[in-house]
Amino acid sequence: MTKIEIVQAENYQGEDLERLKQAIQLLENTINSDEFKKAVIDFKTHIDGGTFHFIRKEKKGLRIRTFKLKRYTNTEVLEKILKGNSQFKNKIELKLKMEFGDDGDVVGYKKSGSSTIHTYEKFVKNMTLTRFAAHIIHEYCHIIGFEHSSSSKHDKLRDCYSVPYAIHKMLKKILLGSNASSCQYLHMK
Numbered sequence: 001m002t003k004i005e006i007v008q009a010e011n012y013q014g015e016d017l018e019r020l021k022q023a024i025q026l027l028e029n030t031i032n033s034d035e036f037k038k039a040v041i042d043f044k045t046h047i048d049g050g051t052f053h054f055i056r057k058e059k060k061g062l063r064i065r066t067f068k069l070k071r072y073t074n075t076e077v078l079e080k081i082l083k084g085n086s087q088f089k090n091k092i093e094l095k096l097k098m099e100f101g102d103d104g105d106v107v108g109y110k111k112s113g114s115s116t117i118h119t120y121e122k123f124v125k126n127m128t129l130t131r132f133a134a135h136i137i138h139e140y141c142h143i144i145g146f147e148h149s150s151s152s153k154h155d156k157l158r159d160c161y162s163v164p165y166a167i168h169k170m171l172k173k174i175l176l177g178s179n180a181s182s183c184q185y186l187h188m189k
């Protein structure tokens with residue numbers, strides 16, 4: 001069983017903090033479920049060898065550079081997620097900060113080199129707990145080293161098959177049912 005602990009929740013108070021705690025509880029329950037473990041282990045797509053997508057594309061001027069990322073098996077991806085990021089085994093420690101600004105449709109972000117998950121206030125207050133949990137697992141995947149291309153414009157596979165996005169979508173599909181995303185996977189119809 002993997003525990004998730006909030007070690008820092010800057011700017012979160014009252015109802016916002018309560019929603020954060022509920023989202024974390026939902027996330028903890030879901031990643032420990034057999035359904036989630038099976039979804040990660042069975043992950044399969046119809047393209048690119050059928051695995052998670054371990055490529056990062058960055059646009060530099062007019063050129064798009066492609067970086068090959070370290071590859072992991074499905075089992076290794078699951079183990080890395082459940083192992084956690086703290087000195088204790090199977091413990092995830094999260095630092096979070098609510099941001100008062102606004103960046104349109106962007107729910108939040110993590111700066112490179114930092115492990116704090118930033119989330120915009122308007123989303124903290126309004127998004128469903130499922131979406132909140134999915135946002136947190138996406139950023140947590142970055143914390144433990146998984147990456148994706150900077151834009152889906154020059155990497156069409158990013159949004160469905162990179163580890164952070166695929167895990168995010170898997171969580172939504174488990175919690176909301178199969179219509180939760182437009183991504184096609186062979187392991188979860």
Ligand SMILES: [Zn+2]
Pocket residue numbers: 138142148164
């Ligand atoms: Zn991301």
